[in-house]
């Protein structure tokens with residue numbers, strides 16, 4: 151039994167979690183692997199409401215699958231168009247309505263700060279399933295779990311985050327979390343898509359950071375290549391997107407220079423930043439990462455709803 155408190159907590163930002171708490175979540179996720187395979191009724195009678203105001207495949211469906219595998223139920227919507235926001239309802243009123251139907255809410259919203267606002271209004275815990283370009287904390291937990299599972303450790307790794315570090319929310323949450331570990335972080339992006347200043351400010355005194363625009367130079371040294379999509383939908387000016395589109399492409403030639411045991415992760419969806427020919431290499435672990443999303447979200451639901459301690 152742990153003295154750490156998860157029951158009733160919101161998961162808005164990964165910055166709200168200590169290393170001890172994150173390590174405990176990773177351990178709880180490992181314990182969930184058996185229930186992901188055989189099922190459980192530990193959340194019987196509990197209802198997850200998914201409020202997705204932005205498109206999603208993995209996050210929404212894995213939250214649903216996680217809840218179902220633990221014996222609970224899910225309701226919700228997958229696009230804002232069919233909800234009463236279309237009639238002008240604000241987020242606060244939506245939350246004060248939905249909390250009557252829910253034991254827990256997962257919210258994806260295009261606006262930064264939306265999850266924090268929802269948590270302030272909600273009587274039930276709110277899980278941030280992606281808040282604009284700001285954060286995606288549950289993705290970071292699954293990314294860390296994947297590192298632990300695939301590499302056997304997180305401390306000591308040389309990890310490169312590649313692509314859109316400005317608008318990509320997963321890399322913001324992941325960078326905050328990785329700053330609690332003893333790692334070297336390489337931030338590889340076009341000049342205009344460098345990691346946000348507030349993230350750099352928060353992590354720079356905790357870990358070694360190397361910022362560069364050139365991926366080829368660093369490939370031979372790194373243990374983990376975390377590739378991201380250029381987030382076209384978040385560019386205020388599509389002419390700017392056109393300048394950086396296709397900036398990085400991982401293919402078999404890229405891998406020739408990499409360590410044999412380097413692994414490639416990607417939060418997905420992917421567009422063209424990883425060539426399909428890479429999928430069948432031992433380095434490609436992004437579809438294993440998808441599976442890990444279920445067990446991690448099972449653990450988060452069970453901890454926050456108090457079914458496990």
Ligand code: CP
Nearest residue numbers: 206207208209417418
């Ligand atoms: N990784 C991720 O958030 O994927 P979706 O947008 O499909 O949920």
